[in-house]
Amino acid sequence: MVMSGGRKRGSVWGHGVFWGLLVLVLALPAHADIFRWVDDDGTVHYSNTPQPEASQRERRVFDSRGLMREIIPAPPTLEEREQARAEQEQAQQELEAARQARADRAARERQLRQAYENLDEIEELRARREAAIGGDIERSEAQEKTLVRERERIRRQRADSESATDRERFEVQLEDLEERIARERAYRQGQEDRLAAIQQRLDLDREDYQRLVLDGEG
Known part of the structure; x- marks a missing residue:
């Protein structure tokens, strides 16, 4: 009886374990993902959930048969994000x-066609x-020559002159002539600059x- 009872209890326990394992196997997904990751020491790990500490590294996802299904690249670093933003800008x-x-070429073309x-x-x-400008320059040169002769x-x-009064009067006249000659030269220089700008x-x-x-370019 003891042995029989022992056999009976063993048989019940064995069936319980069998059915428990069967339920566990049936509860697992047929195609569960397996994540492969490497820690800071270079050790390779496998698990059915991704590791939070491995989120900054490249991750490889395997199916239940051990075949690699996809590679999840590591997210970009701060430096890489800054560089990407700079390149985009x-x-x-x-x-x-x-x-x-x-737009500038189109506007320039319209301007030229109108002109x-x-x-x-x-x-x-x-x-x-x-x-026209050359004539103004020639007249200014002639006027300067006249002023120089008068000076x-x-x-x-x-x-x-032996009179101090006359010499003082002549000094005033000379100062006036010098100013008029300087104005003619400045005017002529301005006209020459204007002509150069027009030609350019x-x-x-x-x-x-x-x-x-x-x-028809542009």
């Missing part, structure tokens, strides 16, 4: 610069400006007209 700036350049019918008009305008005449009179602008107009209007 630079790309946006370059895109905006390109858009603005296209000129052809390249000959640019050269005709250049000739008119050079003639020399007054200097001779001052040198020959017309050179640019000619170049842009050829490139944007005739050649």
